Each structure stands twice: as structure tokens, then as C-alpha cells.
Amino acid sequence: MTYRVTKAVFPVAGFGTRFLPATKSVPKEILPLVDRPLIQYAIDEARAAGIREFIFVTSRGKSALEDYFDSAPELETSLHEGNKGHLLDLLRQTDMDSGAVAYVRQQERRGLGHAVWCARRLIGDEPFAVILPDDVIDAEKPCLQQMVEAYAEVGGNMVATMEVPAQSVSSYGILDVGSTSIGATMPVRAMVEKPRPEEAPSNMAVIGRYILSPDVLDNLEDMRVGAGGEIQLTDAISAEIAARGNVNAFRFRGRRFDCGSKSGFLQATVAFGLARDDLRDEFLTYLRSVTEVQEPASKLRAV
Ligand code: UTP
Numbered sequence: 001m002t003y004r005v006t007k008a009v010f011p012v013a014g015f016g017t018r019f020l021p022a023t024k025s026v027p028k029e030i031l032p033l034v035d036r037p038l039i040q041y042a043i044d045e046a047r048a049a050g051i052r053e054f055i056f057v058t059s060r061g062k063s064a065l066e067d068y069f070d071s072a073p074e075l076e077t078s079l080h081e082g083n084k085g086h087l088l089d090l091l092r093q094t095d096m097d098s099g100a101v102a103y104v105r106q107q108e109r110r111g112l113g114h115a116v117w118c119a120r121r122l123i124g125d126e127p128f129a130v131i132l133p134d135d136v137i138d139a140e141k142p143c144l145q146q147m148v149e150a151y152a153e154v155g156g157n158m159v160a161t162m163e164v165p166a167q168s169v170s171s172y173g174i175l176d177v178g179s180t181s182i183g184a185t186m187p188v189r190a191m192v193e194k195p196r197p198e199e200a201p202s203n204m205a206v207i208g209r210y211i212l213s214p215d216v217l218d219n220l221e222d223m224r225v226g227a228g229g230e231i232q233l234t235d236a237i238s239a240e241i242a243a244r245g246n247v248n249a250f251r252f253r254g255r256r257f258d259c260g261s262k263s264g265f266l267q268a269t270v271a272f273g274l275a276r277d278d279l280r281d282e283f284l285t286y287l288r289s290v291t292e293v294q295e296p297a298s299k300l301r302a303v
Helices: 038-048 063-068 073-081 085-092 112-118 143-154 166-171 215-220 233-243 262-274 280-302
Strands: 007-011 053-058 101-105 128-131 135-138 157-163 173-176 185-187 190-193 204-212 247-251 255-258
Touching (some): 038 135, 053 063, 053 112, 073 085, 112 215, 112 233, 143 157, 143 247, 157 233, 166 204, 190 233, 233 247
Parallel strands (some): 007 128
Antiparallel strands (some): 128 204, 135 255, 157 204, 173 190, 173 204
16 A cells, blocks of 8 residues: 655744744745745645645734745736746746645644644645745755655654754654664654653654644644643654554655754755855855954964
């Protein structure tokens, strides 16, 4: 039996407080990494994985996100008349099929688990992907595509994972995958949301890519409040480990940037800027000049 995944949920109802004041009026997912909004990277990754239905869980103040997926006839006419065909092509790459994008509101910010639960009627009774757009993953084969391929063999539930430094475990959902795990897909024995370093079962963190069974939505029905006073997706997945033991971790190949944090966003900007043929040389020259200036200064301070 193979397991197909054609729907993806993008929970984007958070306040994005770490990017205030920018996020007072601009959704975090619209902030550009070089020249494309974060959400575009997530959409492209989902498309590459075969996703056909894109479900956004939004909140008040996210209308810029909805507009982004609308057509822009005046802009297109202007680019056409100005013979700016290359920009027109760029714009058309962001077009979505009619009816492929759906929005549901999360009226109250009650946590990631609650946001996913808000999409339950659109998800229906089939496996679905969840993508957190502020986790940007640079990979030869897009992360969700790697997962969908692995999922087709094993089914159940799957969470993306990577190792994080021991002192950072309290920022993540952390997995107990046993000590003998080898290979990319590993059965999960337990998972705990934001543990203290001394209580963490490992340093394998859950990253913002999931493929989940509809049973997880049932587990969210009880609205159990977990770490940080929020309804946690991790808790609903943990309940699947207890009930059916069918949760796997997937160690993806690629480099993940935490674009929900300022430092991660800056690192991603440097990495994606340097990867661009049209920017690389000028940008690299600039970066070299900055490090040349700063190194002697820091050495001076150390004396
Ligand atoms: P974060 O914990 O990063 O929160 O949410 P945030 O609001 O986006 O950002 P900060 O921490 O205030 O800076 C992780 C993901 O879960 C979504 C967010 O939009 C983000 O994609 N989320 C979180 C919801 O959709 N609803 C919630 O109630 C909570």
C-alpha cells in the first residue's frame, strides 16, 4: 500500500512578536528572504512534493497574505506594456490554480495544535502535511518531497527532525528515538515539548514539517492545554505514539534556517543571497570587506 498526500496546512495565525514592530502591519510570512516572501518558499516546497490543496490558517491582520495569492491585473498590464516580460514571468510563477488555496480563521491564538485543528473540515479524512513557513529549508531535493517519498512506504505519522545544540532543546519539541536508530526514518518512542536540557531525551528536535493522519485531529478535540499554556501539536502527535505507535521521525537532508528568529533570518538572507548568481559577486565583496574591517577591531578589544 502507498500513502498519498495532496493537502497541506500552513498555520500562519501567530503574532510574530519577535519581528515587531515590522509585524504590527506586515505578516511575518510576507517578509522577504532576498526578494521572495517566506510563504513563497513554503508553497514551492509543497508543490514539489505533489501538494494540490493549500490550506492557510490565518488571523486578523493577515490580509496581505491573502492578497499575495490574488491576481494583480493592473500590475501585469503595466509590466506587459513596459516590455518587462522577465518580471511578468516571475510574477506568473507565483500564480496558484483557481480554488487551490483556502483560508480558515483561527479567532483566538491558542497554539499550533489549535491552529491545525481549525482546518479539520477542509482536511477531511485523509493524511495531510503541515508546513511552518518560518522554517526555511535549503535542500537539493525539497524537504517535504523527501518526506512524502519516505511516507509512501511507511504511512502513519511523520515529523521532520534534526540535531540541535544541547542548550537549545528547550526551544523545540524533542524526540526519544532510542539509541540504536540508523537511517533517515526512525520510530519515535516519545516526544516532549520544550523540555529543560537536563530532562530532554535527546537533542533530536522536531522541525516545522509534518505528515499527519486525521487521528491527530481527533486527539486535538479535547483541547488539552500543554507547554506555555498553548494547545500543542506535539501533544496530539504524542497521543498517537501511545494509541497506535505509528509515529516516525525523518532526518532530512538539507540546511534549515529558523526564520522565526532575527538571527536565523539574517543567516538565511546571507546564505540565499550568496546562492544567487545575480547577487553573489557584489555581496561577497561586501561581506569580505565587513569581516576585514571587523577582525582587527575585535582583536584589539581582546588585548
Ligand atoms: P511561533 O511559536 O513561531 O509564534 O509559532 P509566532 O507568533 O509565529 O512568532 P513569535 O514567537 O511571536 O515571534 C509557530 C507557528 O505556528 C503558528 C505561527 O503562525 C507559526 O507559523 N501559530 C502559532 C498559529 O497559527 N496559531 C497559534 O495560535 C500559534
